[in-house]
Amino acid sequence: MAVTSALLMLLPVAWTCTPQKADYAMVSCFPNAIIADVPECPYGWEIEQLSLSGVCYTGTHTPGYYRFIIADLTPKNHSYCGTQSEYLPGKDPKYIFYNSIVSNDTSLTVRNQPVNYTFSCTYRAAYLVNNAVFSQRVATVYVNNGSLGTFRSQLSLNVFTNSKFLHTRDTPYVIDTSDIGSDVFIAIEAKGLSTRFKVVITNCWATPTPYSTDRKRWSLIINSCSSDPTVTIFENAKDSRSMFKFGSFRFQWLEKVSTVWLHCEVHVCDGERLVCQPSPCSARRLPSEVAADGGVLTAEFRIKGATCCLNML
Known part of the structure; x- marks a missing residue:
């Protein structure tokens, strides 16, 4: 009996997270990155089941939260982990970067509420x-x-x-x-x-x-x-x-x-x-002083x- 108990202690334990109802994402908009945090285990989903736009499963676990980082806001021929950008012209032009944290489970049946946290960051173009x-x-x-x-x-x-x-x-x-x-x-x-x-x-x-x-x-x-x-x-x-x-x-x-x-x-x-x-100085007439x-x-x-x-x- 003692031997059996010892073997049970050595067997791997399948840990599951404690489901949390998470209706929000906390977003930090930095000039060269966007960081989105959601409470850990949203509606029972593990971190490896969540991704940025269904593309990048790069989330990390910080105390109390799952964190996703968009580390490149200068996409050229492709978007970073599904990040999209939109330019809003006008007198005060702006641009918006947006993405989403979504759930994905390949099992036959899904018993957790789907997760889709859409977030964005708006920056002035100048x-x-x-x-x-x-x-x-x-x-x-x-x-x-x-x-x-x-x-x-x-x-x-x-x-x-x-x-x-x-x-x-x-x-x-x-x-x-x-x-x-x-x-x-x-x-x-x-x-x-x-x-x-x-x-x-x-x-x-x-x-x-x-x-x-x-x-x-x-x-x-x-x-x-x-x-x-x-x-x-x-x-x-x-x-x-x-x-x-x-x-x-x-x-x-x-x-x-x-x-x-x-x-x-x-x-x-x-x-x-x-x-x-600026345009070439030789092509401009400069004032003696400016405010x-x-x-x-x-x-x-x-x-x-x-x-x-x-x-x-």
Whole structure:
């Protein structure tokens, strides 16, 4: 008898989940992925019986939930796990990605209620970082998706050591007065975006105060074109990172000021729906100054050994 009990303990046990009534899916809309969670064991279905659009059985079990991830929002010749997309043109163009989590059982009889969680994420085809004027070097951008959730991306303005843009400098960036005229290398980068989104630098300027609206300003880039002879734009609106350089300088006739701020107006553009790259500068007539209407990233620069009456970048 004892032997029989031991053998029973060694036999595999067919575990079944506890059925839950699950009338909803929790959807997180990120710029490069969509995550959908449903309560575990919906109506008695095991995770291996559920799929994205009947195509991908890639769900994972997290505590209390079954999770399905759409990891590619840039389908070319095929849709990712049955994901479909729809473009809505108009004054404020949008695009929608949608899919469904469905049940599938190959047995002859099915005794569980069918599952079909259809969900979608709506994104603006072009959106500005315009929730506020960011008086900071790093900004987290939230793009609202109505009742279906939000996604966020982190934009950062960094100073690099050279034109290879591999190593960042400490902030605030300090320039010795003897180095006035040396090149300053700037890159603005978005984290967490899929390749369809491009970072566009529209305008950059310097002020002697942290306020981007200060009337005392020196323009470096206007309408994505160089407005200062020392400015070289390496890349803009081609990728998730845009880069340029300019020659350091100083403001005159400002007493007891040793800090200056660089401000850049930034847009994020959907390159699969819109033309993100600006037209050639040679074909346009640029204004001497423009007012910023997008999100502004700001970096602080300090002068080492500055005297009164001078401020430099």
